[in-house]
Amino acid sequence: MTDDEHDLDGAYALRTPADSVRYYRDWAASYDSDFAEAMSYQSPAVIAAAYVALGGQGPVLDVGAGTGLVGESLAEAGIGPVDGLDISAEMLETAAEKGVYRRTIVGDLTRELALGDAAYAGCVSAGTFTTGHVGPEAFDELLRVTRPGGIFAVTVHGVFYETAGFAAHFAGLADRIAGFRTEPFRIYGPGAEGEHRDDSGWVVSFRKS
Template sequence: MSDADDDPGLDAAYALKTPDDSRRLYARWAGTYDDDFAGAQDYRLPDAVARAYVAAGGEGPVLDVGAGTGLLGRYLADAGIGPVDGTDISPEMLAVAAGKRVYRRLFEGDVTGRLEVADATYAGVTSSGTFTCGHVGPEAIHELLRLAAPGALFVLSVNAAHWGPAGFAATFAALGDRIEGLELPAVPIYGDGGDPAHRDDRALLATFRKA
């Protein structure tokens, strides 16, 4: 997506191609995302990721990747998980997340490159809605493994329509014994209150531990 006049929204988001496209789109979307997207579309994915993280025994400190406006961070904090840090390519989205007052640290970063985090920092890594069409592919998993401590729990949503074309299966297979216990439960991204055109959209919750 490169036309700065396009309305932000789900279809525009799925059509993104580069990190700069993401910066531009989310700069314009940040102020209305929670109401006009998450609320109006009955967006369930952050809740599903947080529930899966808790159910698998997740603990803090945890990094929320592509934290956006902080919806997942709020669910994690409500479930008693903390501290929660968040990173995102969009400073405008992070400014909204800061207003939720659930994150210990929020920092700008492109997860397809190198994040400003020391090796083996986190006991867990979560992500909701960021490994999706037009956004982030499986190459980012290597950087996330770097900043996770041995035994760290990962729960990363991957849009089911993105899984095959982006090559997630090959990336996970190539990780071999660097990860343990990979499970891929499928969950609905939206509830019945959203756009019927996206009611059947699914995400795989890639759940595993760093060996």
């Protein structure tokens, strides 16, 4: 399913931003082939389709952009410009090589972002709000960098949605967001193997009020 040293169990075992920097530094080169292709990873295409269906436009921030799979799907849908933010410089190097990002930005979603207020017409994210990665607190900063009326479409892993308190956090944002929706989806497609092959998540979408 993956290279010898990197797999979903390893990713879910991460605990801190520093863990992610180390882990993804060495996974960047093989992530697309040994993970995304091998598992028929659906989240990037699912989230790009959701953003398009909601009328999302550029400029859009891809949050936890990784190797750029969401950017590729957005480019195929004619959405741009897209900026990609991630804590891993090596993942972003792979993303930049794909030529679909206006800009890549090394940044930590658990901290204040070096981005201007209301800089984006929307935010998208796949695979970043998951066990051991980024929790719901990041949405405070993401709302700051998004324009009023801007569209959010992000995946949240099904188990993490419960354990990390996403529902309560979104409820607390009720006076700042509108049109909140959750749709279930399967993270992996036909051909996926291993204990995570049936994992599911939520497509969470809303507008900034």
